[in-house]
Amino acid sequence: MYKKLAIQTIIYSIGFIFPRIVNYIFLKFFTLFFKREEFSLYTDMxxxxxxxxxxxxxxxxxxxxxxxxxxxYKKEIVFSTVVIIQLFISSFFLIISINLIKYLSYIIGYQKHTEYLFMFFFIIFFDTICILPMAWLRANDKPLQYSAINIVNILIQSLLIIYLFFCYTYDNDKKTGFFFIFQCINSFTDKIGYIFFANMISSLGNLFLVFPILLKEVTISKFNKILAINMLSYGVPIMLGTIAFSINENLDKILIKRCISDEINGSYSACYKIASFISLYIKIFKLGIEPFFFKKSKDSDAIHYYEEITYMFILFGLIFYVLICGNINLFMKFLIDKKYHIAISIIPIIMMGNLFLGVYTNLSIFYKIIDKPIIGTYISLVGVFITFLFNSIFIYYNHSFMIPAWGTLISYGSMLIVLYLWGKKEFFKFCNQKIKNIIMHFIFALFIVFIIKKEMEFSLFLQFLYLIIIFFIERKRFINLIQ
Known part of the structure; x- marks a missing residue:
């Protein structure tokens, strides 16, 4: 069971990690090239x-x-129905947003850069259409195609960004034939817009790559109205939960830009990206595991698999957390320019909050497979309430960027606790010993990170000691994982 799961996860990881590595390389470039207020515009969009x-x-x-x-339900009917729903929603959004672009740009404060919104409307349109074909690849065990599409996508975007920024610094007296393309793009946007333009083209390229799947697998005649209604009834609560997650994840950056300054938001957002390393781990795990979760939902021993995989997720997540926090200065040195380092203190806090979110995501499978996604909506509202509470304190009483960071941690931690208490009677059967082990792992990891922060000269020794102790304690699980 674990071998196939591990192989698929590794392949998915290549397609997911490579684009993120490229993005982190560009993070260093952007923080060097852009002023903090310019980087704030980039992250705000x-x-x-x-x-x-x-x-x-x-x-x-x-x-x-x-x-x-x-x-x-037949597979082809399910896919055709869900894709047609998505196409209708995305097309409606694109038409409405293009017609209201002037009003929307005024509302969010981008009157001078309506082209940003124009490009993002198309990025959003292309990306939402691609979600389901990419999910189809995962559902049909095609990790190689999935990874190849992601890699081609990021290569298109990267080459365009390099080209545009190279032309920006190029001597105008030595123009090449390619310079004409740059002049056309430069005529309607600035250097921040170059990134958005490159993203728009790569998103369009992504659509072309998955278009054969849409042509082959989607048929209008297979659209099922009753199924569509059932899907929307199931999906809307998940959508509300996703919006709540989006608020938890992005409200701080939106408010810091508008309530303090673009300079502070630039630093906060750059350091937040370092903290997002833990999100890479969560996403990789999700790509390989989520389809497996749904496949196993009918098995009599499904709960055993969910619990064991969740335990391993927590274990590896804490190892990842210790290693990142233990080498935080090294990551900052190589990935972010010095002028952005003032917000470095948010990284351990945001990382732990994101790890809580990852555990929540794994445990949330219980309400999805019993067809009660509304439970996730209710719990997400708890998180949104805490996020708004902390951001209200931030706005009215103390303009410290540490307050939203702690808000993120407490919000996701509260959501995790509520979910566990909600589901433990009917679904989660973690034994008391396993719960105690999980709590001790969290305490031990936090203790190691705390000591490392105080005694940085012993960082490598403490990390090595931590890994040895963890392997000794959980050696049976590690051995089972590779068998």
């Missing part, structure tokens, strides 16, 4: 768009996986 994508996705990816493994 992505924060806003992430919230919109959370709405437009309508929870249809999870919905597709859930209905795909229901015995009373």
């Amino acid at each position: 992505y924060a806003l768009s992430f919230m919109v994508i959370g709405f437009l996705s309508f929870g249809l990816e999870n919905t597709y996986f859930r209905f795909l493994y229901k015995k009373n």
